[in-house]
Amino acid sequence: MRDNKLLGDDVDLGKLAKEMKNYTGAEIEAVVKSANSFALNRHHNLLDFTKTFKIENPGKVEMQDFIRALEEVKPEFGVDDVKMEVYQKAPMIDWGARGRKIFSDTAKIVEEVKKNQVQLASVVLYGESGTGKTTLAVKIASKSGCPFVKFVTSEDLIGMSEIYKVNYINKCFEDAYKSKQSVVILDDLERLVEYIEIG
Numbered sequence: 001m002r003d004n005k006l007l008g009d010d011v012d013l014g015k016l017a018k019e020m021k022n023y024t025g026a027e028i029e030a031v032v033k034s035a036n037s038f039a040l041n042r043h044h045n046l047l048d049f050t051k052t053f054k055i056e057n058p059g060k061v062e063m064q065d066f067i068r069a070l071e072e073v074k075p076e077f078g079v080d081d082v083k084m085e086v087y088q089k090a091p092m093i094d095w096g097a098r099g100r101k102i103f104s105d106t107a108k109i110v111e112e113v114k115k116n117q118v119q120l121a122s123v124v125l126y127g128e129s130g131t132g133k134t135t136l137a138v139k140i141a142s143k144s145g146c147p148f149v150k151f152v153t154s155e156d157l158i159g160m161s162e163i164y165k166v167n168y169i170n171k172c173f174e175d176a177y178k179s180k181q182s183v184v185i186l187d188d189l190e191r192l193v194e195y196i197e198i199g
Helices: 013-019 027-041 061-070 083-090 098-112 133-144 161-177
Strands: 146-150 182-187
Touching: 013 061, 013 083, 027 061, 083 133, 098 133, 133 146, 133 182, 146 161, 161 182
Parallel strands: 146 182
Antiparallel strands: none
């Protein structure tokens, strides 16, 4: 695009590269093709089938086209944005010193892992249903800036066999190890392992 003078002056390739930290080569190619399509649609009325389509002045692909393409083409490997979005919409309510301490302690553990002071850490958040454990975990994971965040819920595994569940969770951790830094959230652990309290 640059060689053919089709790349807009406002396109910041460094910024785009930071946005595409988990994209494979094929996914980057899909983003470029998608941005090209958005630019074509912006410069030409492609939905008017009464006219013969002929491109004489193709127009430039601008940053807005790449931004729209990034919204359309998501990496297969990376952050579970769609699943976590539900928990990120509402603001966190300050529920006292204990809540602030849990949040800061957990965030501190994630930071220590990111700085390689600790190689691996596990945190268990427990409490009554509806107290915000999942929201807290999602907020910490999204603030971590880790390139790989996997959010595993019991709903992902409904109706699946024991072998499938084990393989699914195992693959999540194998994928996490492929990334330099990662966070895996196992939501509602009791339902994931089908634990039933007796007595």
